[in-house]
Amino acid sequence: xxxxxxxxxxxxxxxxxxxxxxxxxxxxxxxxxxxxxxxxxxxxxxxxxxxxxxxxxxxxxxxxxxxxxxxxxxxxxxx
Numbered sequence: 001x002x003x004x005x006x007x008x009x010x011x012x013x014x015x016x017x018x019x020x021x022x023x024x025x026x027x028x029x030x031x032x033x034x035x036x037x038x039x040x041x042x043x044x045x046x047x048x049x050x051x052x053x054x055x056x057x058x059x060x061x062x063x064x065x066x067x068x069x070x071x072x073x074x075x076x077x078x079x
């Protein structure tokens with residue numbers, strides 16, 4: 001598996017909490033999108049840690065093709 005699975009062709013809106021650490025799914029296989037559930041085991045992918053700097057809504061990449069991981073940069077529009 002050299003390319004991640006496209007979990008969604010739209011981003012996931014998540015209300016994050018300041019100071020809380022999140023682990024974004026980079027492989028696209030997690031059942032708990034956009035976050036890791038360990039489904040990457042046995043692949044070359046690892047979850048990406050992310051710590052929120054403020055309480056706010058962020059848009060996490062669902063297509064796993066973003067250049068600004070873990071956040072959406074609009075890459076899904078080209079799929």
